[in-house]
Amino acid sequence: MSFTGLTTHEEQRMLREIGVGAFDELLDAIPERVVLHQPLPIPGPLSEIEIRRTLGEWSRTNAADRAVSFLGAGAYDHWIPSAVNAVAMRSEFATAYTPYQPEVAQGSLTAIFQFQSMIAELTGCDVANASLYDGSTATVEAALLARGQTGRKRVVVAGALHPNYLGVLRTYLDGRDLTILENRGGSCAALDLRAGLGPDVACVIYQHPNFFGLLENPRGIHAMAHEVGALVIAVCDPVALSLIEPPGKAGADMVVGEAQPLGNPPSFGGPMLGYFACKQSLVRRMPGRIAAETNDRDGRRGFVLTLQTREQHIRREKATSNICTNQGLMALRATIHMGLLGRQGMRDVAELCVQKSHHAAQLATAVPGYRRAHDGAFFREFALECPLDASAIVARGMTAGILPGVDLGQFRPEWKRWLLVAVTEQRSAQEIERWVQVLADAGRTS
């Protein structure tokens, strides 16, 4: 297929063919009052030299590229082996489109199948799909699935779910159908959860490790939710999953989340990578596409898309989801990343995150004025209560080439002294010491 634009000659031929005099006639249906009669205010065109110079200047203003990052809150700065880029950027992968024709797409389909298999193993679930937009839309899709499956409406959020994920849930659901349990001590309290449940609850959603990095008590949550006939949705970080018990093994009906930490950089605005895994009994309601293993007529192993009849190219508006664009290239990167690290490598990364984040927390809480905002076990990330506004520490860190954490005041005014700190395997002892120095310097000025 050629991707070159139409010539005027070709456009004329097409218009003649459909019996239209000029292209603008096709737009006659657009009301006059909404038509823009001047060109869009976009500068240019520029020469290649000018474009390189301009974009280069813009890109050099991005401090994150050079700074030492302790940012997290849903996107994490993990090491990405060079081989991930080298393999994922091969043109047969990089330009691949939805593999509707298995006879010409065995490479893409094989990669998707491997991605699904790895996610299923990580989450302890029977099946996983080919991916979704991001962790927040995967969470919403899971809630919608639970409502369809149970015929119930109410969605209960237990413990600290990422505020942005909550925002996306609010966008999709009627506010009356959403119960958000306030968490005390940072994680889900059994007492609060029991009070929030009832026979009208379709599902319980919890994040594990939660927004504050704290570990929840999955088995307790699962038992309580299942007691009232609700499904359970665990929102999990895939790096943590190589260390903690997979919630699917502990009875969660669906495990979803953000797979950016696997082989994808924490770019501003994405692209992110939602993953979605569930029990076999829910597979026909699972949104998105699924690659499956089969045999061709000569008995040779091959891969195809399966259960496609649930999807929008066949079911149109009745599809399981109409917002399930898969992030093929990101999923491929995650697959290569997991393949390179292997089971032990992924576990090593997770263990380093635990060790380094706990080391950082220990040093930080020894600085006068600083303490952890919550008790309880944490993985890679923790909320630090500061003697001054977290925003001031962020500003100070920037001047020292350090992104010291996420200012939680941007989510809730009562969290303005909380700095959410993520420490990945990439942070060296020296970097952690520089970060502690930023905290100490900022603390003295308060």
Next chain:
Amino acid sequence: MSYPDDVRYTAEHEWARLAHGIVTVGITGYATEQLGDVVFVELPPIGKQIEASKTFGVVEAVKTVSDLYAPVTGVVVEVNTALTDNPAAVNVEPYGAGWMIRIKPANPADVDQLMNSAAYSRLIEEQHA
């Protein structure tokens, strides 16, 4: 293709058989031929109130999916759970083992308003004319 005389038909290719005040519902042999191999049937729970000409379920074949429309208004009293493990019964015996749901109709006489075998047969011929 012939269409049995002991059932009534909808234009959406469901059949309905009234016996002892209960209406059994399935899809016609013509429908199964158009769909191809049925791989999954999604049916409503027992006790569900359904309305004539509204969808009550979904039949899924290898390459397509189709909604199921209720021939009469009423309450679902029985569901063919055997189709879960053996959806192919819909292809093999559309008017027998391939039945889908049983409805207690709000008004049993509504069944008589549906097409008889001859009328349904004409409908199919017209669609292929």
